[in-house]
Amino acid sequence: xxxxxxLQDVADHAxxxxxxxxxxxxxxxxxxxxxxxxxxxxxxxxxYVYNRGAASLRTQTANTIGVVVTHIASPFFGEAIHGxxxxxxxxxxxxxxVNTDDDxxxxxxxxxxxxxxxxxxxxxxxxTGTKPSLIDQLRAWNMEHVLVSRYIxxxxxxxxxxxxVVGGRLAATHLIETHESSxxxxxxxxxxxxxxxxxxxxxxxxxxRHGLDPTSLVDVPGAVxxxxxxxxxxxxxxxxxPLPDGIICHSDSVAFxxxxxxxxxxxxxxxxxxxxxxxxxxxxxEPPLTSVATQGEALGRRAAxxxxxxxxxxxxxxxxxxxxPELAIRQSCGCP
Amino acid sequence: xxxxxxLQDVADHAxxxxxxxxxxxxxxxxxxxxxxxxxxxxxxxxxYVYNRGAASLRTQTANTIGVVVTHIASPFFGEAIHGxxxxxxxxxxxxxxVNTDDDxxxxxxxxxxxxxxxxxxxxxxxxTGTKPSLIDQLRAWNMEHVLVSRYIxxxxxxxxxxxxVVGGRLAATHLIETHESSxxxxxxxxxxxxxxxxxxxxxxxxxxRHGLDPTSLVDVPGAVxxxxxxxxxxxxxxxxxPLPDGIICHSDSVAFxxxxxxxxxxxxxxxxxxxxxxxxxxxxxEPPLTSVATQGEALGRRAAxxxxxxxxxxxxxxxxxxxxPELAIRQSCGCP
DNA sequence: AATGCTGGGACCGGCGATCTA
DNA sequence: CTAGATCGCCGGTCCCAGCAT
Numbered sequence: 001x002x003x004x005x006x007l008q009d010v011a012d013h014a015x016x017x018x019x020x021x022x023x024x025x026x027x028x029x030x031x032x033x034x035x036x037x038x039x040x041x042x043x044x045x046x047x048y049v050y051n052r053g054a055a056s057l058r059t060q061t062a063n064t065i066g067v068v069v070t071h072i073a074s075p076f077f078g079e080a081i082h083g084x085x086x087x088x089x090x091x092x093x094x095x096x097x098v099n100t101d102d103d104x105x106x107x108x109x110x111x112x113x114x115x116x117x118x119x120x121x122x123x124x125x126x127x128t129g130t131k132p133s134l135i136d137q138l139r140a141w142n143m144e145h146v147l148v149s150r151y152i153x154x155x156x157x158x159x160x161x162x163x164x165v166v167g168g169r170l171a172a173t174h175l176i177e178t179h180e181s182s183x184x185x186x187x188x189x190x191x192x193x194x195x196x197x198x199x200x201x202x203x204x205x206x207x208x209r210h211g212l213d214p215t216s217l218v219d220v221p222g223a224v225x226x227x228x229x230x231x232x233x234x235x236x237x238x239x240x241x242p243l244p245d246g247i248i249c250h251s252d253s254v255a256f257x258x259x260x261x262x263x264x265x266x267x268x269x270x271x272x273x274x275x276x277x278x279x280x281x282x283x284x285x286e287p288p289l290t291s292v293a294t295q296g297e298a299l300g301r302r303a304a305x306x307x308x309x310x311x312x313x314x315x316x317x318x319x320x321x322x323x324x325p326e327l328a329i330r331q332s333c334g335c336p
Numbered sequence: 337x338x339x340x341x342x343l344q345d346v347a348d349h350a351x352x353x354x355x356x357x358x359x360x361x362x363x364x365x366x367x368x369x370x371x372x373x374x375x376x377x378x379x380x381x382x383x384y385v386y387n388r389g390a391a392s393l394r395t396q397t398a399n400t401i402g403v404v405v406t407h408i409a410s411p412f413f414g415e416a417i418h419g420x421x422x423x424x425x426x427x428x429x430x431x432x433x434v435n436t437d438d439d440x441x442x443x444x445x446x447x448x449x450x451x452x453x454x455x456x457x458x459x460x461x462x463x464t465g466t467k468p469s470l471i472d473q474l475r476a477w478n479m480e481h482v483l484v485s486r487y488i489x490x491x492x493x494x495x496x497x498x499x500x501v502v503g504g505r506l507a508a509t510h511l512i513e514t515h516e517s518s519x520x521x522x523x524x525x526x527x528x529x530x531x532x533x534x535x536x537x538x539x540x541x542x543x544x545r546h547g548l549d550p551t552s553l554v555d556v557p558g559a560v561x562x563x564x565x566x567x568x569x570x571x572x573x574x575x576x577x578p579l580p581d582g583i584i585c586h587s588d589s590v591a592f593x594x595x596x597x598x599x600x601x602x603x604x605x606x607x608x609x610x611x612x613x614x615x616x617x618x619x620x621x622e623p624p625l626t627s628v629a630t631q632g633e634a635l636g637r638r639a640a641x642x643x644x645x646x647x648x649x650x651x652x653x654x655x656x657x658x659x660x661p662e663l664a665i666r667q668s669c670g671c672p
Numbered sequence: 673a674a675t676g677c678t679g680g681g682a683c684c685g686g687c688g689a690t691c692t693a
Numbered sequence: 694c695t696a697g698a699t700c701g702c703c704g705g706t707c708c709c710a711g712c713a714t
């Protein structure tokens with residue numbers, strides 16, 4: 001009646017010792033078929049449930065992974081988390097999920113908590129303003145970790161993400177080569193994050209290669225959300241300056257917001273727009289949104305794989321996995 | 337060097353017993369200020385980390401909650417998970433997240449795993465085809481649970497969701513009263529889920545009340561995704577029948593897909609559309625999408641609250657929390 | 673004698689090195 | 694050499710006894 005069924009109960013019921021029951025449980029060691037069967041039977045008749053916490057305590061290993069994310073509800077991170085979850089559970093791990101709302105303080109608290117839970121590793125989308133010392137801490141704590149989708153300047157840490165320089169270049173090159181854009185804007189994204197710097201650098205590279213002045217890039221940082229895109233779009237229009245020929249948005253959501261702003265002012269078809277991440281909704285947008293495909297779900301799966309490899313091989317050198325994105329060309333860029 | 341710092345190490349360093357150190361840790365019992373300080377100091381100089389697993393083993397209580405979801409990356413569940421995570425972490429709990437892809441088998445596996453982790457409770461979006469016996473099991477296992485956003489027919493279980501009958505009625509009433517729709521379709525959503533039945537019933541109620549034949553409802557079940565909406569929309573158009581005056585979609589994503597289908601055939605403004613859930617992107621859509629607001633994030637927070645209450649008071653009677661949704665009126669329904 | 677603090681040691685539920693028949 | 698048993702251990706928690714005031 002009272003308390004859970006323990007391995008001792010199973011052993012008693014089967015007339016063997018705890019140790020033997022444990023061997024049966026883990027399908028290891030040498031146990032006769034008869035004994036094995038008796039134990040297995042006892043387990044099911046008693047309704048035994050393995051206590052992973054007790055085992056973890058003894059073996060000093062956990063099968064949980066901390067997943068710390070800045071914006072749990074954003075479409076892109078939704079896809080990335082999906083891939084991460086798949087990769088982890090496929091290997092018998094379980095993610096402990098925490099949202100930081102991009103606040104380094106909450107991030108620190110979260111990591112502390114996860115440490116108390118003795119997670120086997122940490123997949124981290126670092127909040128803007130994360131100090132390099134965090135990585136030093138993680139290393140000092142022997143906490144295996146992988147940064148996902150955002151990295152920290154001049155810090156040597158395992159990383160999985162898209163190659164954002166290429167992403168920016170791809171988008172700009174298409175606008176310039178195919179659509180003869182001569183003035184370009186980059187809209188949205190917090191200025192402090194490296195992926196934004198990389199992308200704008202990629203854009204500038206493309207501009208320079210095609211004889212455009214890179215300093216002419218209209219660089220408008222801001223939130224990464226749809227609301228952010230709307231606001232930035234309103235600003236851009238209200239500035240009174242002529243609209244850039246091509247606008248590259250920091251995310252598809254920003255592009256959606258931008259379109260709302262354009263439409264409010266009857267400018268829905270006045271410029272060419274490219275989004276970023278190619279989330280599921282991009283293809284349904286009107287006009288169907290051309291977007292730099294970073295493949296969130298695959299990215300999440302790769303992050304899981306890298307993290308699990310590092311857990312298996314703790315001494316491994318830090319590896320960087322920057323996938324080359326592709327441009328999903330649709331109509332918002334002006335293509336027919 | 338070897339192994340983690342334990343409470344014993346802290347006690348030794350501070351010159352007290354483990355028990356005393358433990359009292360300091362938990363800020364309970366009577367410990368002199370001096371002793372407390374010495375212990376606290378020892379903890380920080382040694383870099384002590386609380387081992388929650390060990391504590392959980394002894395106290396037979398966990399502070400993790402299983403969160404089992406059908407579609408981790410869908411915008412609506414993203415918002416709901418966000419609220420859930422907020423509610424849980426605010427109370428010192430941590431969510432163990434598992435995705436089922438709407439597969440009851442994977443769901444069963446997931447719950448088994450979570451049981452082995454001795455989670456304190458379970459927030460479950462039941463996969464379609466979940467048998468009522470699952471709830472019996474949960475009860476027999478003394479596993480506190482709350483169903484989120486989907487419930488199971490004729491099963492008495494704690495539930496947090498929107499009142500879908502009202503939701504359906506709200507949408508249909510608006511189409512009929514304000515826009516004089518006389519033919520209505522309900523698009524998307526798996527036929528087996530109760531929330532869909534509730535919504536279509538609400539729609540039929542509204543039709544009957546306004547002198548329309550409820551059996552004339554064009555009922556088109558299907559996937560809840562944007563791709564699903566696109567496919568169903570294509571079908572609807574290809575059927576050659578005249579387009580219904582008003583189309584209520586099972587989710588905003590379905591509505592997005594439907595619009596793509598309409599636009600492919602140049603019918604983008606030929607009917608009135610209402611979505612469901614009012615996700616963040618609905619307001620940005622062209623035309624801005626009228627949608628039944630179920631408030632995913634608040635729903636998640638309420639689910640967390642109910643679950644935590646049940647954990648605190650295990651004997652409590654099952655409560656049902658059906659929030660009355662509101663209609664977020666924009667332009668897709670034909671409003672100016 | 674009562675009160676306030678601290679120490680000893682038995683747990684929780686598995687694991688695994690060592691030992692026995 | 695094999696099937697199986699013994700028992701201490703992982704790192705906290707908490708009851709109970711002890712000791713100082």
